[in-house]
Amino acid sequence: xxxxxxxxxxxxxxxxxxxxxxxxxxxxxxxxxxxxxxxxxxxxxxxxxxxxxxxxxxxxxxxxxxxxxxxxxxxxxxxxxxxxxxxxxxxxxxxxxxxxxxxxxxxxxxxxxxxxxxxxxxxxxxxxxxxxxxxxxxxxxxxxxxxxxxxxxxxxxxxxxxxxxxxxxxxxxxxxxxxxxxxxxxxxxxxxxxxxxxxxxxxxxxxxxxxxxxxxxxxxxxxxxxxxxxxxxxxxxxxxxxxxxxxxxxxxxxxxxxxxxxxxxxxxxxxxxxxxxxxxxxxxxxxxxxxxxxxxxxxxxxxxxxxxxxxxxxxxxxxxxxxxxxxxxxxxxxxxxxxxxxxxxxxxxxxxxxxxxxxxxxxxxxxxxxxxxxxxxxxxxxxxxxxxxxxxxxxxxxxxxxxxxxxxxxxxxxxxxxxxxxxxxxxxxxxxxxxxxxxxxxxxxxxxxxxxxxxxxxxxxxxxxxxxxxxxxxxxxxxxxxxxxxxxxxxxxxxxxxxxxxxxxxxxxxxxxxxxxxxxxxxxxxxxxxxxxxxxxxxxxxxxxxxxxxxxxxxxxxxxxxxxxxxxxxxx
Numbered sequence: 001x002x003x004x005x006x007x008x009x010x011x012x013x014x015x016x017x018x019x020x021x022x023x024x025x026x027x028x029x030x031x032x033x034x035x036x037x038x039x040x041x042x043x044x045x046x047x048x049x050x051x052x053x054x055x056x057x058x059x060x061x062x063x064x065x066x067x068x069x070x071x072x073x074x075x076x077x078x079x080x081x082x083x084x085x086x087x088x089x090x091x092x093x094x095x096x097x098x099x100x101x102x103x104x105x106x107x108x109x110x111x112x113x114x115x116x117x118x119x120x121x122x123x124x125x126x127x128x129x130x131x132x133x134x135x136x137x138x139x140x141x142x143x144x145x146x147x148x149x150x151x152x153x154x155x156x157x158x159x160x161x162x163x164x165x166x167x168x169x170x171x172x173x174x175x176x177x178x179x180x181x182x183x184x185x186x187x188x189x190x191x192x193x194x195x196x197x198x199x200x201x202x203x204x205x206x207x208x209x210x211x212x213x214x215x216x217x218x219x220x221x222x223x224x225x226x227x228x229x230x231x232x233x234x235x236x237x238x239x240x241x242x243x244x245x246x247x248x249x250x251x252x253x254x255x256x257x258x259x260x261x262x263x264x265x266x267x268x269x270x271x272x273x274x275x276x277x278x279x280x281x282x283x284x285x286x287x288x289x290x291x292x293x294x295x296x297x298x299x300x301x302x303x304x305x306x307x308x309x310x311x312x313x314x315x316x317x318x319x320x321x322x323x324x325x326x327x328x329x330x331x332x333x334x335x336x337x338x339x340x341x342x343x344x345x346x347x348x349x350x351x352x353x354x355x356x357x358x359x360x361x362x363x364x365x366x367x368x369x370x371x372x373x374x375x376x377x378x379x380x381x382x383x384x385x386x387x388x389x390x391x392x393x394x395x396x397x398x399x400x401x402x403x404x405x406x407x408x409x410x411x412x413x414x415x416x417x418x419x420x421x422x423x424x425x426x427x428x429x430x431x432x433x434x435x436x437x438x439x440x441x442x443x444x445x446x447x448x449x450x451x452x453x454x455x456x457x458x459x460x461x462x463x464x465x466x467x468x469x470x471x472x473x474x475x476x477x478x479x480x481x482x483x484x485x486x487x488x489x490x491x492x493x494x495x496x497x498x499x500x501x502x503x504x505x506x507x508x509x510x511x512x513x514x515x516x517x518x519x520x521x522x523x524x525x526x527x528x529x530x531x532x533x534x535x536x537x538x539x540x541x542x543x544x545x546x547x548x549x550x551x552x553x554x555x556x557x558x559x560x561x562x563x564x565x566x567x568x569x570x571x572x
Contacts, residue, residue, distance in 0.1 A: 128317030131378030140476020284313030
């Protein structure tokens with residue numbers, strides 16, 4: 001181990017120096033972070049819970065060092081090494097050292113761009129897409145303190161999934177009706193074999209995009225997930241999941257106002273070969289069509305769409321979830337005398353990177369309807385059809401921004417009954433730059449977001465009746481005390497009341513049971529602190545967080561977590 005560390009520091013500090021002298025072929029970049037959390041637990045829970053620790057102190061220090069190496073004009077190498085040290089790892093006992101990112105990219109024949117190694121892969125919301133996790137959008141700054149770190153650490157980027165493999169793309173320009181054609185292909189390793197019963201799993205994909213008449217874009221996207229035969233000695237079966245997607249977008253003008261018409265449709269194919277008890281799954285299809293219209297000054301916009309995703313539609317790349325509710329939390333993972341895992345709360349979703357997933361899976365993972373029940377797998381959520389509409393308006397110079405979204409969906413196929421669930425969702429947001437409004441010298445910004453979501457299903461004799469109402473309210477204030485020093489305050493309030501029946505699925509995604517769910521939940525998260533911005537990429541945050549979880553159906557499990565957090569973040 002000492003030899004490895006010694007070699008690492010030699011390569012970091014000496015070898016690149018010789019290369020820098022040669023026309024600056026190497027650039028350095030990186031980041032550093034320090035995080036300390038001091039938490040305490042209180043509430044009704046402690047009246048009966050005699051084993052759970054009342055206080056916890058956790059934290060870590062990490063350092064990322066990256067290189068951009070350019071051996072030639074056509075080739076670039078990027079490598080990032082991470083060193084972390086847990087706050088409880090005394091005298092180097094908690095140090096981990098690993099290669100965080102590595103890829104090689106370049107250009108062949110002055111036309112074909114390629115990349116091998118780590119890839120950020122994304123296509124469309126129905127083929128390969130990393131949907132936002134619960135509570136990830138419309139957040140004030142204080143709520144985004146740790147979610148931005150989670151996005152960076154998990155390589156979520158712009159809704160992309162981090163994969164390892166190879167990709168290549170090239171474009172062709174034309175002069176008349178067909179203006180441009182762009183082709184992209186990729187192949188990645190989705191799962192590593194254990195050499196016995198679990199085979200290697202690969203994902204291949206392709207995108208063909210053509211632009212015609214300068215305003216019409218046609219596209220085809222394909223993903224194909226398959227197990228590699230003979231990569232595991234005792235696995236004779238194969239899983240395959242193929243998705244075909246066709247899209248079009250036309251940009252028009254309606255009385256000098258930009259109008260975009262969009263549509264995407266396709267199908268999925270799932271098959272199992274030589275696997276005992278594997279079912280035959282019918283193909284699934286989807287359709288998504290809509291428009292977006294905005295005025296010439298771009299101060300307002302309006303849009304609507306219709307979506308239908310059949311019950312059997314399966315797409316690993318689009319239906320994999322970020323938040324994994326089967327994982328345990330980093331702080332206070334068990335309660336009630338450590339007998340059961342503590343349910344993931346809003347504080348955990350906003351601050352705990354350990355509950356987030358980085359892998360594409362074949363199964364439709366469990367979710368908590370208190371936070372999202374209408375589209376838990378994003379736009380590709382199966383067994384849904386309906387419409388949504390959105391309206392947005394912004395005052396001159398973005399002093400005030402307002403928006404309202406509404407959606408109504410229903411199931412295509414009943415689950416456990418012939419009756420269908422109906423879903424409706426209404427949400428709105430407002431962002432006000434008060435300092436710009438009264439021309440104040442110190443920045444003052446206020447934001448509010450509210451959402452109400454209802455799920456209903458009629459039932460005979462009340463057996464399959466569903467009535468679940470959930471709501472979210474987020475609000476935040478940012479006030480500049482002095483230059484570079486900002487006060488940040490935020491609150492989130494969540495309520496869930498009613499009942500649901502959650503589908504329990506086997507390894508083939510077949511529903512084999514329904515688990516009754518009921519809640520009368522009141523949950524609040526309050527955050528207050530200061531942020532000192534040394535520079536654009538260097539800040540220090542001090543925060544106090546208070547989470548109160550209270551399900552009135554389980555009053556003896558009510559608890560409160562108070563946490564003081566120190567976070568120092570640096571990019572260079």
